[in-house]
Amino acid sequence: MSMDTLVINLSQHILSADEMSVLARGPSYVPTLNFDDFGLEVDLFKFERLLNLKSFFSHRTTETMPPTEPPGTDNLALPIEPSGTVNSADQKGTKLTNVWSSKQLSFLDVLISQENGEFHTDLYRKDTDRNALLRADSHHPPSLINALPFSQKVRVSRITSRQDKLAPAMDDLRERFTKRGYTPAVLDAALNREVIPNRATKDEKRIVFSTTYNRASNLVRFTIRKHWHLLQNDEVLAASCQTPPLIAYRRGRNLSDNLIHADNKDHYHTPHFLEGGKQGNFRCMNCSVCNSLTTGDVFCHPHSGKKITIHNRITCRSTFVVYIIRCPCGLVYVGKTTRMLKHG
Structure with a gap:
């Protein structure tokens, strides 16, 4: 297989206005799906x-493990090092920045700071972060779209420890959701909803x-x-x-x-000797079903005698198969399986 069939050069392709509009929605956007x-x-x-x-195993009970206690925080300490910033660039021009401080420490989306002998936590976002919230017009369940603003409010409320910074964080959250197409009614219902700490879950x-x-x-x-x-x-x-x-x-x-297809598996896939080739029904020669399998590319209807052609290559290793079991009395059973035919 040549490299021309594996790599498609799109550098000369000019995107249309519709294509730009779709791509601007972000990689997490889900288009409307048809009924499958x-x-x-x-x-x-x-x-x-x-x-x-569930009905078969309903009489059995499962053992639950006792809850484990979180590790103690008595010896929690932050490393104290001089503050500073280091900028470096590789040969391709990629800029790398390393920032450290003796007063604050960032971890994921949390900024831990020390002030007057007390620790505080705030939201942390990099300067290069973009608005990656799910769009309101993405094809997701409405319950998820309506619950997302409140879940983000709970996240902000739990991370932000100081009340004087909570209101600006909520305003910034509202602005980010508004840019993603959420209506004021949905945001008001979510952001004005009371956050219940340690809410009990239904068991x-x-x-x-x-x-x-x-x-x-x-x-x-x-x-x-x-x-x-x-x-x-x-x-x-x-x-x-x-x-x-x-x-x-x-x-x-x-x-x-x-x-996005990061890994093209076709160029290193090793085909099985039963894959490809002539259409019809064939034995895999390595299972118990082979002895009772009728081979060929045509079979007859058990009552009308009409010949039906098999338009695919089916073996004992095939999945998602509709099969027929013929009884010695003349009746037939039509079944289906999503697993391999030899396991169905």
């Missing part, structure tokens, strides 16, 4: 399997239904809750399905996932 019926089918299959496992073990958020997610959530009473009245699943499931959404593909 196959992905939802896979998520529902995994959820069904989780329900069966309930709810089953989780995980799926990718898309246009049909609200309809899926409504349908599950509408018909959940059928599982609550089921003889087998009633004990483990009394509480409706907790619906958790996975993030869709953002601009970074679609545009």
Whole structure:
């Protein structure tokens, strides 16, 4: 494989106004996703399997580890060194800056300072940091968009120890959210909400239904809750399905996932001897399913006798397969699996 097929030179490409508008939204921006019926089918299959496992193991109890105490802070001390700044540049012109002080220490987003024998904490942001907050028009669940300003308020309130610096930090937080498209109503509801310290969490073990958020997610959530009473009245699943499931959404593909590919695995992937080649059904020659597998590129319908062509290469190692099990009595069972066919 030549380097021309691996590397695409985009240095001469001129971005259009629409492309510039999309890229300006940031790499974390998620475009609106269409309904993925196959992905939802896979998520529902995994959820069904989780329900069966929960019902089977519901009689077992899990042991919990005792909570561990945080390490003591009696001997906490900051290194005292002279203040200063060091600037250096490499041959490519990259500038590196190292700043230290005997009165303050920065760690991640926290600035620890010492004044009059007391320690204080404030928010710390580098001069080169940009506004990386999630945009309000990104295709995320509305509950996440509405809860993000309040979660950032809690973060600012916990880090900022001095009340005289809390109000300017909140004003700066409001300005940053406004630039990302959040409405004043959402910001007022979040920033005026009272922060409850050490809030107690509910200790309930709810089953989780995980799926990718898309246009049909609200309809899926409504349908599950509408018909959940059928599982609550089921003889087998009633004990483990009394509480409706907790619906958790996975993030869709953002601009970074679609545009940035740091590692091209195709150029060093070692193909299996069963990959590629002629289409049809073949044995892998290394499992127990091979003995009962019917090979060929065509199979007949069990009742009508119509010939059906296989348009892919399927082996015992293939995943996401619809299969047929033929009974000696003449009946057939049609099933599906997301795992390898030899493990399904």
